[in-house]
Amino acid sequence: MPFHLDSISLKSFIAIADTGSFTKAAIAVGRTQSALSLQIKKLEENLGCELFNRGARRATLTEQGEIFSSYARQIIQLQLEVYSRLKEPDIEGEIRFGTPEDFATHYLPEVLAMFRKHHPRIQLNVECDLTLNLLEGFQQEKFDLILVKRDPQRVKGGNQVWREPLVWAAAKGWQAQSPLTLILSPQPCIYRSRALAALDRAKMPWRIAYTSPSLAGTVAAVKAGLGITVLPQNMLPIGIQSIRYELKLPELADAELALIRRNGISKAGEMLAEHIISSLESVAN
DSSP, X not given: OOSOOOHHHHHHHHHHHHHSOHHHHHHHHTOOHHHHHHHHHHHHHHHTSOOEXXXXXXXXXXXXXXXXXXXXXXXXXXXXXXXXXXXXXXXXXXXXXXXXXXXXXXXXXXXXXXXXHHOTTEEEEEEEOOHHHHHHHHHTTOOSEEEEEOOTTTXXXXXXXXXXXXXXXXXXXXXXXXXXXXXXXXXXXXXXXXXXXXHHHTTOOEEXXXXXXXXXXXXXXXXXXXXXXXXXXXXXXXXXXXXXHHHTOXXXXXXXXXXXXXXXOOHHXXXXXXXXXXXXXXXXX
């Protein structure tokens, strides 16, 4: 091979291909946009072709980029498979795992499916709930591992595995009202608390128009024009857009997810924890 193809370049390339944006990809991989652009430029120079059509609004793959994308994903996948196969694939056990629904819906299916593929004798029991409920269940020894949304000033411990900007989101064409109508999860919810605290600090009047315990219910209500909500930037579905600047809404602190494991966790639990951390790093770093 005439050049060194490193994992970081592959992950950066995949992030741009998935988000369609150098800006969003830079946030996802934890780099500046200029550094990411230089990295991709170097990759294109080494390959001798352009990988992206850099449009005004969206970066799309060229024909050569489509070909490279297939191989890049296979290489990353093979790295994860090698890691899993060398970590005692025949081990047995049961793992009780708790996670927020929105993160489970968007990022975890492939991660957990890959773990199950290479460790078929490990039984995964997954439960989705609000973070504070997960923390309460963890304290009651209901879970072996939990992924939680956290405020670093309030919840300590665990391994940070994800960080992403939070945005105010509304249906395209939504017209602001006063007081501001909100669609939020019921208490206890970190995003709800963070949103209301930010509006109160900004002295902006609000009312909760719709409460949904599920991501699907929240998205449906937003698309129906019932109000605005708070979502991670990379979880905005089609038909919903960020509206902070249009409405001059207060800035929200980044979302942070941490993986917490109980003391004395089984070998199977340790393996799942390591798999989740390494798999999410392949997307976020």
